[in-house]
Amino acid sequence: MNDICLIFPKSPFLINDGVMPPLGILYLSASLKLEGYQVQCLDLGIGHTKEQADSDIIGISFTTPQRFEAYELAKWFKEKGKTVIAGGAHATHMPEECLQNGFDVVVKGEAEEIISEVIEDIRTKAHKTIYFSCKTGANHVLFPDRLALDMSNYSYTIGNRPATVIITSRSCPYNCSFCSKISRNFRMQSAERTADEIFLLNESFGYEAFMIFDDVFIADKERLESIVNMVKYDDFYFRCFGRANLLTRDVCSLLKTMGVIEVGIGIESGSNEVLKRNMKGTTKEMNTNAVRNLREKGIRAKAFLIVGLPGETEETVKETMEWIETAQPDDLDVSILQPMPGSAIFNNPKAFGISFTYENNLLWYKGKPNEYSTSVSTEKLVPQRIVELRNLIECTYKDKKLLR
Ligand code: B12
Ligand code: SF4
Numbered sequence: 001m002n003d004i005c006l007i008f009p010k011s012p013f014l015i016n017d018g019v020m021p022p023l024g025i026l027y028l029s030a031s032l033k034l035e036g037y038q039v040q041c042l043d044l045g046i047g048h049t050k051e052q053a054d055s056d057i058i059g060i061s062f063t064t065p066q067r068f069e070a071y072e073l074a075k076w077f078k079e080k081g082k083t084v085i086a087g088g089a090h091a092t093h094m095p096e097e098c099l100q101n102g103f104d105v106v107v108k109g110e111a112e113e114i115i116s117e118v119i120e121d122i123r124t125k126a127h128k129t130i131y132f133s134c135k136t137g138a139n140h141v142l143f144p145d146r147l148a149l150d151m152s153n154y155s156y157t158i159g160n161r162p163a164t165v166i167i168t169s170r171s172c173p174y175n176c177s178f179c180s181k182i183s184r185n186f187r188m189q190s191a192e193r194t195a196d197e198i199f200l201l202n203e204s205f206g207y208e209a210f211m212i213f214d215d216v217f218i219a220d221k222e223r224l225e226s227i228v229n230m231v232k233y234d235d236f237y238f239r240c241f242g243r244a245n246l247l248t249r250d251v252c253s254l255l256k257t258m259g260v261i262e263v264g265i266g267i268e269s270g271s272n273e274v275l276k277r278n279m280k281g282t283t284k285e286m287n288t289n290a291v292r293n294l295r296e297k298g299i300r301a302k303a304f305l306i307v308g309l310p311g312e313t314e315e316t317v318k319e320t321m322e323w324i325e326t327a328q329p330d331d332l333d334v335s336i337l338q339p340m341p342g343s344a345i346f347n348n349p350k351a352f353g354i355s356f357t358y359e360n361n362l363l364w365y366k367g368k369p370n371e372y373s374t375s376v377s378t379e380k381l382v383p384q385r386i387v388e389l390r391n392l393i394e395c396t397y398k399d400k401k402l403l404r
Contacts, residue, residue, distance in 0.1 A: 001054055003057065003119060004040070004058070004059055005039075005040040005041075005042060005054060005055040005058050006029060006041045006042070006061065007041075007050070007053065008042070008044065009066045010045050010066075011069075013362055013364045013368070014364075015367065017045035018045050018153060018155060019156045020154055021154055021165065022061060023167055024061045025041050025059070026041065026146060027112055027144050028111055028112060029144075029148045030141075030142035030143060030145040031113070031116075031141065031142055032116060039145075040053065043149055046154070056081075057082065057083050058073075058077045058082050058083070058085065060073055062088050064340050065363050066090070067094075067097075070086065070098075071101035071102055074103050083122050084102065084104050085107060085122075086098040086106045087107045087111050089182050089342070090341065092109055092182045105122070106130050107131045107133060108132050109182055110182065110183060112141045117131075146164075146204075151205055158210070158239050158261065162209065163207065163210060164201060164205070164210060164211070165210070165211045166197055167214055168193075168212060168214050168217060168227075169186070169187060169188040169189060170183060172216050173216070174243070176268075176280055176281075177277075177310065177344045178306065178339065179343055179344075180341060180342035180343045181342065191224075191227045195227055198231055199234075208236055209236065209238070211240075214241065216242070217242065218242050218255070221250070224255075225254060231259070232257050236258075238255075238258060239261065239263070239264070240255075240260060242263045242265055243265070243282065244265055244287045245281060245282050247265065247290035251293075255294075256297040256298065256299055262299065262300040262302055262330075262331075263294055263299055264333075265287065265291070265329075266280075267329075268280055268304070268305060269306065269316060269320050269323075270319040270321070270322055270323025272284055273316065274312060274316050277352070279344070287303075287323065287327060288323070291327040292327070295328075300331065301329045301330050302330060302331040303331070303332050304333045305332060305334045306365070307336055307386055307389050308336050308337035308378060308381065311379075312337075312380070312381055313378070317389045317392075321396065332393070332394070334393045335365040336376065337365065338356075338364060338365040338374065353379040354377070354378060356375045374387060
């Protein structure tokens with residue numbers, strides 16, 4: 001029997017929940033195995049089942065929209081006499097709710113350095129209900145234990161190549177109103193370590209394409225330069241996220257040399273008023289320049305937009321549509337605001353002029369086409385209108401000639 005079974009629940013609200021491996025549990029598996037623990041990892045999104053769990057201690061990792069799946073699992077395992085631990089983004093922000101829904105223990109935040117202590121406390125029946133993570137140094141954690149799950153079950157591709165996901169930093173130095181970060185302390189792993197992980201994934205699994213899922217991969221230009229110098233001789237493809245304020249011509253040049261073929265930018269809105277109210281730290285002019293700088297280097301710019309942010313009106317949606325026509329990004333992703341626990345909007349909706357329901361609401365903002373819905377109202381827009389405006393932007397521009 002294993003010392004712990006770590007489970008990532010299904011995400012039935014997504015188009016496909018077997019796209020990328022859940023790195024959170026794979027990081028925990030790596031640090032536990034180093035200490036000699038036997039660990040089992042199950043991803044219910046790729047066909048594993050709860051019946052396969054082979055341990056008396058079960059750890060479940062989940063986001064807010066996965067919480068109902070997680071609570072069902074917790075209750076099922078409790079009935080079997082198991083001790084159940086909650087971790088991940090939702091547990092970090094809503095620990096009491098997890099305890100009320102069947103969990104014995106909650107770990108808030110990054111758990112690499114505390115998970116073995118939790119296991120030992122459970123074994124001696126001395127466990128607390130809530131543990132707080134230590135601040136994990138990004139250079140000190142091991143690479144995720146990707147052998148704990150069969151990587152061939154995941155279907156992500158970049159430029160037609162099988163791709164996988166890496167995270168080279170933790171957290172983010174910004175404070176957007178809608179963001180639900182699990183930690184406030186921004187740390188980057190070194191350029192050397194980042195290049196090592198890429199080479200290791202290439203040698204061990206054959207990957208030649210990588211989704212860098214950092215919140216802000218390009219936060220430090222010097223580190224970026226060093227990474228580029230180490231990987232530029234290999235013909236790898238990358239996708240990453242970038243903030244408009246950091247996507248200068250120089251940075252876009254570096255990304256091109258590295259092999260980045262697409263950058264996702266959190267544009268959010270075409271209205272400077274909305275951007276300001278949501279503490280985005282960017283303007284529509286910066287956003288336009290960022291798209292231009294990427295396009296000049298032949299890198300695809302994908303604009304991520306949110307409809308229904310605090311301050312949204314019919315007029316600001318028009319401004320967003322005007323921005324799309326001016327900036328002409330290569331692709332769009334239009335979602336609807338869903339205030340997630342941990343975000344400034346969730347914590348203080350009144351201050352943002354937002355109302356929404358949380359109970360019994362899945363709160364996903366991007367899922368299956370034609371199934372978008374929201375409970376959010378702004379001062380000027382009712383929920384149904386927010387959905388209509390979101391659909392209007394998508395119908396008008398997605399896959400249209402205006403976007404290349
Ligand atoms: C990659 C990613 C995705 C991928 C998921 C791939 C996958 N299978 O994991 C995709 C694109 C599919 C995705 C989708 C969504 N995502 Co997402 N995603 C991320 C992202 C960028 C990285 C996740 C990651 O690997 N982090 C690195 C690891 C190390 O961190 P971690 O997972 O949090 O794990 C650590 C701790 O949480 C803890 N821990 C984790 N699990 C467990 C379990 C136990 C037992 C214990 C003790 C501890 C523990 O220890 C881990 C190691 O330090 C995060 C932002 C971020 N930087 O973390 C957002 C994030 C997780 N996503 C978020 C959201 C909102 C979504 C969506 C709902 C968006 C939507 N479509 O509507 C969906 C929901 C997906 C789902 N399955 O529920 C939010 C979650 C907020 C919340 N309150 O739940 C985040 C935090 C972004 C944000 N800042 O707001 N996402
Ligand atoms: S939305 Fe992105 S840039 Fe803004 S705080 Fe969250 S992770 Fe940072």
